[in-house]
Amino acid sequence: MGMTQHPSGLPLKPEQTFFDDPALDRVMAMVMTLAAELHVTRDRLAIVEMLLEAGQPVTREALDTFQPDPTQRAALDTARQQFSETLMACTLGVEASLGAPEGGVGQFDKS
Protein backbone atom coordinates (compact mmCIF):
# COMPACT_ATOMS: atom_id res chain seq x y z
CA MET A 1 0.00 0.00 0.00
CA GLY A 2 2.99 2.32 0.38
CA MET A 3 5.24 4.17 -1.99
CA THR A 4 8.50 2.70 -3.20
CA GLN A 5 9.88 6.02 -4.38
CA HIS A 6 8.94 9.43 -3.03
CA PRO A 7 8.19 12.10 -5.67
CA SER A 8 10.86 14.35 -4.17
CA GLY A 9 13.48 11.65 -4.68
CA LEU A 10 14.19 11.60 -0.96
CA PRO A 11 14.49 8.20 0.76
CA LEU A 12 11.56 7.11 2.94
CA LYS A 13 12.09 7.55 6.67
CA PRO A 14 12.69 4.68 9.12
CA GLU A 15 9.65 2.93 10.62
CA GLN A 16 8.06 4.90 13.48
CA THR A 17 7.39 2.52 16.37
CA PHE A 18 5.64 2.82 19.74
CA PHE A 19 5.92 -0.46 21.62
CA ASP A 20 8.88 -1.85 23.54
CA ASP A 21 9.00 -4.65 20.98
CA PRO A 22 8.60 -3.21 17.46
CA ALA A 23 7.12 -6.52 16.33
CA LEU A 24 4.01 -5.47 18.25
CA ASP A 25 3.68 -2.38 16.05
CA ARG A 26 3.48 -4.59 12.99
CA VAL A 27 1.12 -7.12 14.57
CA MET A 28 -1.17 -4.27 15.60
CA ALA A 29 -1.20 -3.07 12.00
CA MET A 30 -2.20 -6.56 10.90
CA VAL A 31 -4.96 -6.72 13.56
CA MET A 32 -6.42 -3.38 12.53
CA THR A 33 -6.21 -4.20 8.84
CA LEU A 34 -8.18 -7.37 9.50
CA ALA A 35 -10.62 -5.63 11.83
CA ALA A 36 -11.39 -2.98 9.24
CA GLU A 37 -11.93 -5.60 6.58
CA LEU A 38 -14.13 -7.63 8.94
CA HIS A 39 -16.26 -4.55 9.48
CA VAL A 40 -16.60 -4.01 5.73
CA THR A 41 -17.66 -7.65 5.35
CA ARG A 42 -20.15 -7.45 8.23
CA ASP A 43 -21.57 -4.27 6.73
CA ARG A 44 -21.96 -5.97 3.35
CA LEU A 45 -23.65 -9.00 4.91
CA ALA A 46 -26.10 -6.75 6.75
CA ILE A 47 -26.92 -5.03 3.46
CA VAL A 48 -27.50 -8.42 1.80
CA GLU A 49 -30.02 -9.18 4.55
CA MET A 50 -31.69 -5.79 4.08
CA LEU A 51 -32.03 -6.30 0.34
CA LEU A 52 -33.40 -9.81 0.79
CA GLU A 53 -35.91 -8.66 3.39
CA ALA A 54 -37.09 -5.97 0.98
CA GLY A 55 -37.37 -8.48 -1.86
CA GLN A 56 -34.82 -6.56 -3.92
CA PRO A 57 -32.20 -8.18 -6.16
CA VAL A 58 -28.83 -8.81 -4.58
CA THR A 59 -26.24 -7.83 -7.14
CA ARG A 60 -22.70 -6.57 -6.82
CA GLU A 61 -23.80 -3.15 -8.07
CA ALA A 62 -26.70 -3.04 -5.59
CA LEU A 63 -24.29 -3.79 -2.76
CA ASP A 64 -21.60 -1.34 -3.90
CA THR A 65 -24.01 1.55 -4.40
CA PHE A 66 -26.41 0.81 -1.52
CA GLN A 67 -27.96 3.93 -0.01
CA PRO A 68 -29.66 3.08 3.31
CA ASP A 69 -32.92 4.66 4.37
CA PRO A 70 -32.86 6.35 7.81
CA THR A 71 -33.86 3.18 9.67
CA GLN A 72 -31.29 1.08 7.85
CA ARG A 73 -28.62 3.74 8.36
CA ALA A 74 -29.27 3.79 12.09
CA ALA A 75 -28.94 0.01 12.28
CA LEU A 76 -25.71 -0.04 10.25
CA ASP A 77 -24.22 2.85 12.25
CA THR A 78 -25.08 1.19 15.55
CA ALA A 79 -23.48 -2.09 14.49
CA ARG A 80 -20.30 -0.30 13.40
CA GLN A 81 -20.09 1.77 16.56
CA GLN A 82 -20.59 -1.24 18.81
CA PHE A 83 -17.88 -3.15 17.00
CA SER A 84 -15.39 -0.28 17.11
CA GLU A 85 -16.11 0.36 20.79
CA THR A 86 -15.58 -3.31 21.64
CA LEU A 87 -12.35 -3.36 19.69
CA MET A 88 -10.96 -0.14 21.13
CA ALA A 89 -11.90 -1.12 24.69
CA CYS A 90 -9.24 -3.81 24.37
CA THR A 91 -6.57 -1.09 24.26
CA LEU A 92 -7.20 0.05 27.84
CA GLY A 93 -6.41 -3.16 29.72
CA VAL A 94 -9.44 -2.84 32.00
CA GLU A 95 -10.44 -6.06 33.76
CA ALA A 96 -14.00 -7.25 33.18
CA SER A 97 -14.35 -9.01 36.52
CA LEU A 98 -13.00 -8.86 40.06
CA GLY A 99 -9.89 -10.93 40.52
CA ALA A 100 -8.27 -12.27 43.67
CA PRO A 101 -6.65 -9.81 46.12
CA GLU A 102 -3.08 -8.96 45.16
CA GLY A 103 -1.95 -10.07 48.64
CA GLY A 104 -3.36 -13.54 48.16
CA VAL A 105 -6.38 -15.29 49.64
CA GLY A 106 -4.88 -16.30 52.98
CA GLN A 107 -6.98 -13.69 54.76
CA PHE A 108 -10.06 -15.70 53.97
CA ASP A 109 -8.74 -18.89 55.53
CA LYS A 110 -10.19 -19.08 59.04
CA SER A 111 -8.62 -22.40 59.99
Add this chain to the structure above:
Amino acid sequence: MFDQIPPNRPFDAYQAFVLDCKLNWTRVMFPELRNRYEASGVTATGPEDVAEVMRHDTTAQMFGWFERHLQRMKYSGQRGLTLHYEQYRAEITKALNADLPDFLTLDADFQHPEYYTSVDVHQHPGGVWSDEIAGYIYERGAQSTAPMLKKSQSLFHRMTAQALTRAGRDVKKVVDLGCGWGGSTQPYFEDHPDIHVTGVELSAPCLRVAAIRAAGLQAQNVAYRQADASDTGLEGGANDVVTSTMMLHEMPPSHIRAVFRESHRLLAPGGLSIHLDFLMKDDPFKHWVHNGHSARNNEPFMVPLNAMDIVQAHKDAGFDDVEIVPFEEFDGALSPDNIAWRFPWTMIIAHKAA
Protein backbone atom coordinates in the same frame (compact mmCIF):
# COMPACT_ATOMS: atom_id res chain seq x y z
CA MET B 1 -17.42 18.76 -11.42
CA PHE B 2 -16.71 15.50 -9.69
CA ASP B 3 -20.17 13.94 -9.95
CA GLN B 4 -19.01 11.03 -12.09
CA ILE B 5 -17.44 9.39 -9.04
CA PRO B 6 -19.98 6.76 -7.96
CA PRO B 7 -20.89 5.92 -4.37
CA ASN B 8 -18.90 3.02 -2.95
CA ARG B 9 -20.33 1.40 0.15
CA PRO B 10 -17.23 -0.67 1.10
CA PHE B 11 -15.07 2.47 0.97
CA ASP B 12 -17.60 4.45 3.01
CA ALA B 13 -17.90 1.63 5.55
CA TYR B 14 -14.10 1.38 5.93
CA GLN B 15 -13.64 5.13 6.36
CA ALA B 16 -16.52 5.31 8.86
CA PHE B 17 -14.95 2.49 10.86
CA VAL B 18 -11.57 4.24 10.96
CA LEU B 19 -13.27 7.46 12.02
CA ASP B 20 -15.19 5.67 14.78
CA CYS B 21 -11.92 4.32 16.13
CA LYS B 22 -10.46 7.84 16.00
CA LEU B 23 -13.45 9.18 17.91
CA ASN B 24 -12.89 6.52 20.56
CA TRP B 25 -9.22 7.53 20.71
CA THR B 26 -10.34 11.15 21.18
CA ARG B 27 -13.09 10.64 23.73
CA VAL B 28 -12.05 7.52 25.66
CA MET B 29 -8.36 6.75 25.25
CA PHE B 30 -7.12 10.32 25.74
CA PRO B 31 -8.96 10.89 29.07
CA GLU B 32 -7.78 7.47 30.26
CA LEU B 33 -4.21 8.39 29.35
CA ARG B 34 -4.52 11.55 31.42
CA ASN B 35 -5.90 9.52 34.34
CA ARG B 36 -2.91 7.22 34.19
CA TYR B 37 -0.48 10.12 34.10
CA GLU B 38 -2.17 11.84 37.04
CA ALA B 39 -2.21 8.58 38.99
CA SER B 40 1.58 8.58 38.82
CA GLY B 41 1.57 11.49 41.26
CA VAL B 42 4.44 13.18 39.41
CA THR B 43 4.36 16.96 39.17
CA ALA B 44 5.86 17.65 35.78
CA THR B 45 7.31 21.01 34.86
CA GLY B 46 7.49 20.29 31.15
CA PRO B 47 6.68 17.73 28.46
CA GLU B 48 10.01 15.99 28.97
CA ASP B 49 8.99 15.06 32.51
CA VAL B 50 5.70 13.59 31.27
CA ALA B 51 7.53 11.67 28.57
CA GLU B 52 9.79 10.10 31.18
CA VAL B 53 6.84 9.04 33.35
CA MET B 54 4.86 7.59 30.43
CA ARG B 55 7.74 6.06 28.48
CA HIS B 56 6.80 2.44 29.21
CA ASP B 57 3.09 2.93 29.86
CA THR B 58 1.17 0.47 27.67
CA THR B 59 -1.80 2.81 27.22
CA ALA B 60 0.57 5.59 26.13
CA GLN B 61 2.12 3.25 23.59
CA MET B 62 -1.33 2.27 22.32
CA PHE B 63 -2.33 5.93 22.18
CA GLY B 64 0.66 6.79 20.03
CA TRP B 65 0.22 3.77 17.78
CA PHE B 66 -3.44 4.50 17.10
CA GLU B 67 -2.86 8.17 16.38
CA ARG B 68 -0.27 7.39 13.74
CA HIS B 69 -1.86 4.31 12.23
CA LEU B 70 -5.50 5.41 12.09
CA GLN B 71 -4.29 8.32 9.98
CA ARG B 72 -2.19 5.93 7.89
CA MET B 73 -5.20 3.68 7.42
CA LYS B 74 -7.32 6.65 6.38
CA TYR B 75 -4.92 7.55 3.58
CA SER B 76 -2.94 4.42 2.78
CA GLY B 77 -4.92 1.45 4.08
CA GLN B 78 -6.56 -1.14 1.85
CA ARG B 79 -9.54 1.17 1.34
CA GLY B 80 -7.71 4.41 2.04
CA LEU B 81 -8.29 7.70 0.30
CA THR B 82 -5.33 7.50 -2.08
CA LEU B 83 -6.05 3.97 -3.31
CA HIS B 84 -9.78 4.59 -3.62
CA TYR B 85 -9.58 7.79 -5.63
CA GLU B 86 -6.84 6.35 -7.83
CA GLN B 87 -9.65 4.34 -9.46
CA TYR B 88 -11.24 7.61 -10.55
CA ARG B 89 -8.09 9.46 -11.54
CA ALA B 90 -9.30 10.07 -15.09
CA GLU B 91 -12.63 11.54 -13.97
CA ILE B 92 -11.06 13.71 -11.27
CA THR B 93 -8.31 14.94 -13.58
CA LYS B 94 -10.81 15.79 -16.27
CA ALA B 95 -12.86 17.84 -13.81
CA LEU B 96 -9.74 19.56 -12.46
CA ASN B 97 -8.63 20.66 -15.92
CA ALA B 98 -11.98 21.68 -17.39
CA ASP B 99 -12.71 25.37 -17.82
CA LEU B 100 -10.66 26.67 -14.95
CA PRO B 101 -11.92 30.12 -13.97
CA ASP B 102 -9.80 33.15 -14.82
CA PHE B 103 -9.64 34.10 -11.13
CA LEU B 104 -7.14 31.28 -10.65
CA THR B 105 -3.49 32.21 -11.26
CA LEU B 106 -1.07 29.30 -11.39
CA ASP B 107 2.69 29.63 -11.86
CA ALA B 108 4.03 26.94 -14.17
CA ASP B 109 7.60 27.70 -13.04
CA PHE B 110 6.77 27.73 -9.34
CA GLN B 111 9.49 26.26 -7.11
CA HIS B 112 8.19 24.77 -3.87
CA PRO B 113 10.25 25.46 -0.74
CA GLU B 114 12.45 22.56 0.30
CA TYR B 115 10.86 22.30 3.75
CA TYR B 116 7.49 21.78 2.03
CA THR B 117 8.52 18.92 -0.23
CA SER B 118 10.65 17.18 2.40
CA VAL B 119 7.75 15.99 4.58
CA ASP B 120 4.48 14.29 3.63
CA VAL B 121 2.37 16.41 5.91
CA HIS B 122 -0.62 14.68 7.59
CA GLN B 123 0.80 11.39 6.25
CA HIS B 124 -0.61 12.24 2.82
CA PRO B 125 1.62 10.12 0.54
CA GLY B 126 3.54 12.46 -1.76
CA GLY B 127 2.22 15.50 0.11
CA VAL B 128 -0.49 17.71 -1.36
CA TRP B 129 1.71 19.15 -4.07
CA SER B 130 3.15 16.30 -6.15
CA ASP B 131 0.05 14.62 -7.59
CA GLU B 132 -2.57 16.46 -9.62
CA ILE B 133 -5.42 14.78 -7.70
CA ALA B 134 -3.81 15.35 -4.26
CA GLY B 135 -5.85 18.48 -3.57
CA TYR B 136 -9.09 16.62 -4.22
CA ILE B 137 -8.01 13.77 -1.92
CA TYR B 138 -6.96 16.28 0.76
CA GLU B 139 -10.35 17.97 0.60
CA ARG B 140 -12.17 14.61 0.84
CA GLY B 141 -10.10 13.60 3.85
CA ALA B 142 -10.31 16.88 5.75
CA GLN B 143 -13.57 15.93 7.43
CA SER B 144 -11.97 13.50 9.86
CA THR B 145 -8.69 15.24 10.79
CA ALA B 146 -10.22 16.63 14.00
CA PRO B 147 -13.17 14.31 14.55
CA MET B 148 -14.85 16.35 17.28
CA LEU B 149 -15.70 18.86 14.56
CA LYS B 150 -18.89 17.77 12.89
CA LYS B 151 -18.05 19.80 9.81
CA SER B 152 -14.74 21.49 9.21
CA GLN B 153 -16.77 24.18 7.51
CA SER B 154 -18.14 25.36 10.85
CA LEU B 155 -14.60 26.03 12.08
CA PHE B 156 -13.88 28.17 9.04
CA HIS B 157 -17.08 30.14 9.53
CA ARG B 158 -16.20 30.72 13.17
CA MET B 159 -12.74 31.97 12.21
CA THR B 160 -14.18 34.29 9.57
CA ALA B 161 -16.57 35.74 12.14
CA GLN B 162 -13.67 36.32 14.53
CA ALA B 163 -11.67 38.14 11.85
CA LEU B 164 -14.51 40.35 10.71
CA THR B 165 -15.53 41.23 14.29
CA ARG B 166 -11.99 41.96 15.41
CA ALA B 167 -11.13 43.99 12.31
CA GLY B 168 -13.07 46.91 13.79
CA ARG B 169 -13.69 48.40 10.39
CA ASP B 170 -15.64 47.95 7.19
CA VAL B 171 -13.77 45.07 5.57
CA LYS B 172 -13.46 45.18 1.79
CA LYS B 173 -10.28 43.24 1.03
CA VAL B 174 -8.95 40.07 2.62
CA VAL B 175 -5.90 37.91 1.94
CA ASP B 176 -6.15 34.28 3.07
CA LEU B 177 -2.65 32.82 3.28
CA GLY B 178 -2.14 29.07 2.89
CA CYS B 179 -5.75 28.65 1.80
CA GLY B 180 -5.40 24.99 0.76
CA TRP B 181 -8.51 23.74 -1.03
CA GLY B 182 -10.36 26.93 -0.10
CA GLY B 183 -12.21 25.89 3.05
CA SER B 184 -11.02 28.98 4.90
CA THR B 185 -11.62 31.28 1.92
CA GLN B 186 -15.16 30.21 1.10
CA PRO B 187 -16.99 31.89 4.03
CA TYR B 188 -15.62 35.27 2.93
CA PHE B 189 -16.73 35.11 -0.68
CA GLU B 190 -19.90 33.11 -0.08
CA ASP B 191 -21.36 34.99 2.87
CA HIS B 192 -19.94 38.49 2.28
CA PRO B 193 -20.46 39.66 -1.30
CA ASP B 194 -18.99 43.09 -0.50
CA ILE B 195 -15.65 41.53 0.43
CA HIS B 196 -13.04 40.53 -2.13
CA VAL B 197 -10.81 37.73 -0.86
CA THR B 198 -7.57 36.44 -2.36
CA GLY B 199 -6.48 32.93 -1.43
CA VAL B 200 -2.74 32.26 -1.60
CA GLU B 201 -1.40 28.73 -1.64
CA LEU B 202 1.72 26.75 -2.59
CA SER B 203 -0.11 23.72 -3.98
CA ALA B 204 -1.54 23.92 -7.49
CA PRO B 205 -3.61 20.73 -6.98
CA CYS B 206 -5.29 22.35 -3.95
CA LEU B 207 -5.83 25.63 -5.78
CA ARG B 208 -7.56 23.88 -8.66
CA VAL B 209 -10.08 22.33 -6.26
CA ALA B 210 -10.58 25.67 -4.52
CA ALA B 211 -11.20 27.47 -7.81
CA ILE B 212 -13.59 24.83 -9.13
CA ARG B 213 -15.60 24.91 -5.91
CA ALA B 214 -15.78 28.73 -6.06
CA ALA B 215 -16.78 28.65 -9.73
CA GLY B 216 -19.50 26.14 -8.87
CA LEU B 217 -20.86 28.69 -6.38
CA GLN B 218 -20.65 31.36 -9.10
CA ALA B 219 -18.39 33.48 -6.91
CA GLN B 220 -17.42 36.87 -8.35
CA ASN B 221 -15.42 38.20 -5.41
CA VAL B 222 -12.54 35.76 -5.04
CA ALA B 223 -9.11 35.21 -6.58
CA TYR B 224 -6.76 32.30 -6.05
CA ARG B 225 -3.03 32.64 -6.57
CA GLN B 226 -0.14 30.19 -6.43
CA ALA B 227 2.53 31.87 -4.35
CA ASP B 228 4.52 31.59 -1.15
CA ALA B 229 2.73 33.15 1.84
CA SER B 230 5.97 34.91 2.74
CA ASP B 231 6.24 36.53 -0.69
CA THR B 232 2.79 36.77 -2.23
CA GLY B 233 3.50 39.30 -4.96
CA LEU B 234 0.25 41.07 -4.03
CA GLU B 235 -0.09 44.82 -3.69
CA GLY B 236 1.08 46.10 -0.32
CA GLY B 237 -0.84 48.37 2.05
CA ALA B 238 -4.13 47.48 0.44
CA ASN B 239 -5.91 44.93 2.65
CA ASP B 240 -8.16 45.16 5.68
CA VAL B 241 -7.49 41.62 6.90
CA VAL B 242 -4.63 39.18 6.38
CA THR B 243 -5.36 35.76 7.77
CA SER B 244 -4.28 32.13 7.78
CA THR B 245 -5.79 28.95 9.19
CA MET B 246 -3.58 26.02 10.21
CA MET B 247 -0.66 27.23 8.09
CA LEU B 248 2.02 28.48 10.47
CA HIS B 249 2.70 25.04 11.98
CA GLU B 250 3.55 23.73 8.50
CA MET B 251 6.68 25.89 8.14
CA PRO B 252 9.98 26.59 9.93
CA PRO B 253 10.42 29.65 12.19
CA SER B 254 12.38 31.60 9.56
CA HIS B 255 9.42 31.28 7.21
CA ILE B 256 6.91 32.11 9.94
CA ARG B 257 8.76 35.35 10.66
CA ALA B 258 8.72 36.14 6.94
CA VAL B 259 4.95 35.52 6.87
CA PHE B 260 4.47 38.01 9.71
CA ARG B 261 6.52 40.57 7.77
CA GLU B 262 4.48 39.88 4.63
CA SER B 263 1.24 40.18 6.62
CA HIS B 264 2.35 43.59 7.84
CA ARG B 265 3.33 44.68 4.32
CA LEU B 266 0.00 43.58 2.83
CA LEU B 267 -2.15 45.40 5.38
CA ALA B 268 -3.53 48.87 5.05
CA PRO B 269 -2.92 51.11 8.08
CA GLY B 270 -5.09 49.84 10.95
CA GLY B 271 -5.61 46.49 9.23
CA LEU B 272 -5.90 43.20 11.08
CA SER B 273 -3.49 40.28 11.03
CA ILE B 274 -5.11 37.13 12.43
CA HIS B 275 -3.60 33.67 12.22
CA LEU B 276 -5.31 30.57 13.62
CA ASP B 277 -2.93 27.83 14.68
CA PHE B 278 -1.89 25.55 17.53
CA LEU B 279 -0.03 26.74 20.64
CA MET B 280 0.27 24.74 23.86
CA LYS B 281 2.45 25.90 26.75
CA ASP B 282 0.75 25.77 30.15
CA ASP B 283 -0.17 22.10 30.54
CA PRO B 284 2.84 19.71 30.55
CA PHE B 285 0.65 16.69 29.82
CA LYS B 286 -1.08 18.27 26.82
CA HIS B 287 2.25 19.74 25.73
CA TRP B 288 3.70 16.23 25.66
CA VAL B 289 0.71 14.96 23.66
CA HIS B 290 1.04 17.93 21.29
CA ASN B 291 4.73 17.28 20.67
CA GLY B 292 3.89 13.63 20.06
CA HIS B 293 1.19 14.53 17.57
CA SER B 294 3.73 16.63 15.69
CA ALA B 295 5.88 13.56 15.11
CA ARG B 296 3.09 11.05 14.68
CA ASN B 297 1.19 13.05 12.06
CA ASN B 298 4.22 14.25 10.11
CA GLU B 299 3.84 17.86 11.19
CA PRO B 300 7.36 18.47 12.54
CA PHE B 301 7.20 22.27 12.57
CA MET B 302 4.52 22.28 15.29
CA VAL B 303 7.24 21.96 17.92
CA PRO B 304 9.42 24.90 16.81
CA LEU B 305 6.30 27.05 16.29
CA ASN B 306 5.24 26.29 19.84
CA ALA B 307 8.67 27.28 21.11
CA MET B 308 8.73 30.63 19.28
CA ASP B 309 8.28 34.00 20.93
CA ILE B 310 5.29 34.89 18.77
CA VAL B 311 4.79 38.33 20.29
CA GLN B 312 8.40 39.32 19.69
CA ALA B 313 8.28 37.94 16.14
CA HIS B 314 5.29 40.18 15.44
CA LYS B 315 7.02 43.20 16.93
CA ASP B 316 10.05 42.46 14.77
CA ALA B 317 7.69 42.45 11.78
CA GLY B 318 6.38 45.92 12.63
CA PHE B 319 3.29 45.19 14.71
CA ASP B 320 2.83 46.86 18.10
CA ASP B 321 -0.05 45.21 19.94
CA VAL B 322 -0.26 41.42 19.78
CA GLU B 323 -2.87 39.17 21.41
CA ILE B 324 -2.70 35.40 21.85
CA VAL B 325 -6.28 34.16 22.37
CA PRO B 326 -7.77 30.66 22.66
CA PHE B 327 -10.16 29.74 19.84
CA GLU B 328 -13.36 27.80 20.48
CA GLU B 329 -13.75 25.52 17.46
CA PHE B 330 -17.16 24.27 18.59
CA ASP B 331 -19.53 25.27 21.38
CA GLY B 332 -18.15 24.05 24.68
CA ALA B 333 -14.70 23.17 23.32
CA LEU B 334 -12.96 25.33 25.94
CA SER B 335 -15.11 24.15 28.83
CA PRO B 336 -13.30 22.28 31.64
CA ASP B 337 -16.02 19.67 31.16
CA ASN B 338 -14.59 18.84 27.73
CA ILE B 339 -12.02 16.18 28.62
CA ALA B 340 -11.65 14.81 25.09
CA TRP B 341 -8.52 15.37 23.03
CA ARG B 342 -8.52 18.53 20.94
CA PHE B 343 -6.04 20.63 19.07
CA PRO B 344 -4.88 23.68 21.10
CA TRP B 345 -6.54 26.11 18.72
CA THR B 346 -5.18 29.62 19.22
CA MET B 347 -5.65 32.95 17.45
CA ILE B 348 -2.65 35.22 17.00
CA ILE B 349 -4.01 38.72 16.54
CA ALA B 350 -2.28 42.00 15.71
CA HIS B 351 -3.17 45.32 14.14
CA LYS B 352 -0.98 47.41 11.89
CA ALA B 353 -0.58 50.92 13.25
CA ALA B 354 -3.22 53.28 11.85
